[in-house]
Amino acid sequence: FQQMVIENSKKAYESTIAYMKQEGLFDEIEYAIVDVGWIGTIQQSMEDLVNSYRSEPFHLKGFYFGLYDTPDNMNQNNFNTFYFNSKNGLKRKVMFNNNIFECLCAANTGMTIGYETKNGILIPMFSSEKNVNVGYWPIEEQINGVQEFAKEAVKVDTMSRETSKRDMQIVYKLCKEFMCRPTKREAQEYGRFRFSDDITEKNLTSIAIEMTKEEIRKNRLIYYILERMGSTEHTKISCWPEGSIVIAGGRGTRWNQIDCILLRTIRYIKMSMKKVKK
16 A cells, blocks of 8 residues: 555656646745644645755745644644644534534535646646535535625734634634534535545535434444444444434434534543643
8 A cells, every 4th residue: 555655646746846836836935825724734745845846944834724633743833723723722622513614615626636737837637627516505605705704804803812812702602503503404504515524525425414313322422432442333423413413303402412512522632632642
């Protein structure tokens, strides 16, 4: 497997470097990467690629909505976050779902899988011409809505510490209500967004898959513990569990939502402890 990765990387290296050079990433200017998150590996890969070509070492800065973790061998001061990072923001992480957040930031094209030359210019190659949700989800309307909101926000806002604190409180309230306690209509509408956590976009599913009450029950904290002990098998998992829970309905809805929060709390505490040990 490692040999296959190396061979494919060598094939992609020249065109990737050529594209980065074309876009000015080797110019003697300061620039940064802006991304939603979540563990900083794109920043690491871009820095490694640039440094493989340059004689002088280059350190790339990144600005993110949030980061669960960062590469250990990089300067942590070059990773800047708004909402949470690997050490802080446990409450905000727990009341958040990065999968549904990515749906809100969806591009109108497919995944970039390489670069090709057309009319003397290198352009990205996509896994599909359009996002897999185009025609199924209002991608263009969503992008326009985000852009218009951003334009209006910067007209009336400043970058003061107090403004940032206020914005974070607003974001927290919206994320908690929408991601952790969605209405049935929200869960049904946003839950149908087709999603894959694979870069090749294989195994697409609805972000909030339909689950039976028994399947939801087997996602509870006690089953997670039993699975880690080897006492039970892996169960069906939703990319947006709270959405699936609300769609299924029933008397146990509220408890199942609370259980999701407890499970995430334990996961992120464990993640933070591992980071501290490193």
